[in-house]
Amino acid sequence: MLLSAAGPVGAVVLDGEILRQSGTGQFVKLDPEDVFAVGEDTFDTDHLYAFDEDQNIVLDRAIRVDIGGEMGVIPGGTTVASHYVFFDSVRGRHYGYVYFDAPILGVAAFQDTMAATDFLANNEVVYLSTELRGLEEGDQVWIDDEDPHKLWVYWAGSSPGDYIRVFTEWSPGGHMM
Template identity: 40%
Template sequence: MHKLLLTTAALAALATSGTANAAIVMGELTGGSALNNGGVFQQLNPMPGFNVGNNNQQSLNLFAFDEQQNVTLGAAIGGLAAGTVVNSHYVFFDSGPSRRAIGYVDFDSDILAVLDAKSDMDLTDASLGNPNVNYISVALRGLEGADSFNVMGDRLNVNFRASDPGDYIRVLTAAPAVPEPATWAMMIGGFGLVGGALRRRRKMATKVSYA
């Protein structure tokens, strides 16, 4: 039984080890006129055909959603070298009337880079963007002089002032390490040996009784 349970657990882990996903954990609006007028942080799970950009949301909320995961960069971007493995996320504020959003977004791995220029986001929509999303690129896509952000490990702090067409950034986080198949095979073999040892120990146990 021990051998079966351990090996089954190892095989389940192996079956899910092909991807290294990182995700948005939480976020919050902490200040600004957006919060004062009822805005909140909202994490999205876009369905096919979802449009983002160019006044499509017109909301007081600070939005974020996960994009493609475990992507190897084909070229250097955002200060990261080609070959870096990243997970991608999109954070934006599209208020319509001019409003300020101050808040944060937490991720489950460290932030490696933030793409806040139209050219960088246009260049990476296909390779890093969510396949369910239509990214509408306009002249003011990205951030402007009244916007700022800073990174503290896995937390992104934002201070956005947006009107039309909104503020948009792409956040690249570290992809968690995934054990190689050979490593998993060794682990499964080890689990099997442990299970076998437990079975042999039970067989060798002697029951002693006293009259």
């Protein structure tokens, strides 16, 4: 994949794929510069979505994560890039992955850790039903053991869907804030 040097580059979610599903979805990377809302069943499709939030931010404090980190924490002073991954299906199920341009440091997968890291969104996206974010019982997310750039998801969607925030190391494709 070639990256253009004209203007800030935001291609830090590089790719993704649904490998098995009970619907007709595909991986879709959204552009956060387009105005859209996420949550409250605004998509209702079988697609696996991802978009980039704030990029290459030096954390002014430690943040807690549900997956990864050093004992569940990404320390203050760490430079991170933030990304949002979600599945907003009415009743679908899928297994797939999202691939990033930098290694994954951690994942906020539940409402409390997502709310505590909302300061890293910094985009024009409207976040609805934030109290219902996170994963539902039985959903699974894991960082690939052999390739830390790859995040695996096994999700069963229902209203309002599954939402996580992924933190990667400094992103070579992201802009510096």
